[in-house]
Amino acid sequence: MHQNKLKTKREQDEKVNGGKKGLVLGVANEHSIAWAISKRLAEEGAEIAFNYQNEKTASHVIPLFQSIDSPFYERMDLTDPNQVTEVLEKLKQQFNGELDFIVHAVAGGPHKGELSGKYMEVSLDGFVQSMVISVYSLTDIVKRTFKMMEGRNASILTLSYYGSEKVVKNYNVMGVAKAALESSVRYLAADLGEFSIRVNALSPGTVKTRAASGIGGFDSLYEYTSQHSPLKHNASLEEIANSSLFLLSNLSSGITGQTIYVDAGYSIIGNTHE
Template sequence: MNKLLQGKKGLVLGVANEHSIAWHIAKKCWEEGAELASTYQNEKTLRFVQPLFESIGSKFYHEMDVTREDSVQVVMGKLREHFEGELDFIVHSVAGGPKKGELEGRFIQTSRQGFMDSMLISVFSLNVVLKETLDMLRNRDAAVMTVSYMGGERVVTNYNIMGVAKAALESNVRYLAADLGREGIRVNCLSPGTIKTRAASGIGAFNQLIEHTAAHSPLRRNATVDEVAKASLLLLSDWGSGITGETIYVDAGFHITGVDLPIEEEKDRG
């Protein structure tokens, strides 16, 4: 039986360590036959990610600063040579920007720079990468996937500016899908539930958030990172060929809940 991504070439952005969602997606794509290229944030990150890239036989991994268009241009130029001008999918799992303490306390206290950086890193970075890879993706039934969170749709305590950025990211996906569909490029968003990652550690009272979402989701647990990675295969493979502009939740159903009161089951009166 053929693997879902056999013969496809993919780029994964945002691998930070072995716990990151981007890494689990990358590994799952590799298991399904994809040839992968990756970027990492800086030299400090390299010592964590290099063994991961090597474990899946990746021959292309470069440092890239998504806030600098010249950095993106240089690395994507090298990628064009490496993949001989062909690219079948992109996984964008990049987020950041808030200043220290801006994911706690009052949202109104968000700094101008923190707001701008969050939008640049978490949202516009997708556009910058797509502009530099468009010639590689065009007319290949290509797939682009980014990663959001429920805080982009509903208020989540201590998520603050990142919630606003995720809302912008999801809207960005819809506009990109409409713009690039004529060239055979699908653009979608995956919205995982509450999962322990390095990025999530910056959210105040995160352990309480994990306990709350597990207790109140329809499945009475949190989704796993492996479940998120498996869901990504739908959006990146030919199985999702008719899906674009969507945000798909993988959160054990938590996003559908409203008021979830504990109701005792009525005893059988016989």
């Protein structure tokens, strides 16, 4: 009997996200961290809904969504409250009012040139937009969807970066926004715990994405962190996706309000890129 129970448990764990329904926000192209996470979740049997920002990105991302048989993908600008309301109502109908996870991989807002030079040169508009897009968008989506996740041992995951904790050259206002995002994770985790909903942040190391290309001196930063991390490489998309799968599954049921680093250990080193 004991062996049969263990076998059943192993079989259940083989597909740790099988049958779960989730929403992934922020896939920009096939090189996005959000897409790597989505593919990993799909491999485990998750049913995933997506948004895309505008028609310009549609041609890049819709074929990706179709490749994993996504049942739902809609244009949704997270700064447009009416559009968000409309799309989430459609999502509620698609998933019969049930949602098991959210991946929030949304960041942006700085104006051209504000991710180089000095942080204090940031414009008011660039600062506000960085906070709205990178931070408030998570809070807004959670506020609108938590009833769909209530009592389902649901998990919410957002993406941060080491620049939230230490000064990273040229990261500037995005470092400030990521610090606010990590603080929001803690407050949201406190708010939602009673509803059996967990909220965590994953902090990948230096990864080559479209968003990262806007950071001044990024190639130099990428090489530096690769050479100086304890594992002597930057975390791969596969490693990041595997860690995300853990945080979005029931295997991490005791973890909430945390920022988990997946950066080949770089964040434990006492020096930063110069």
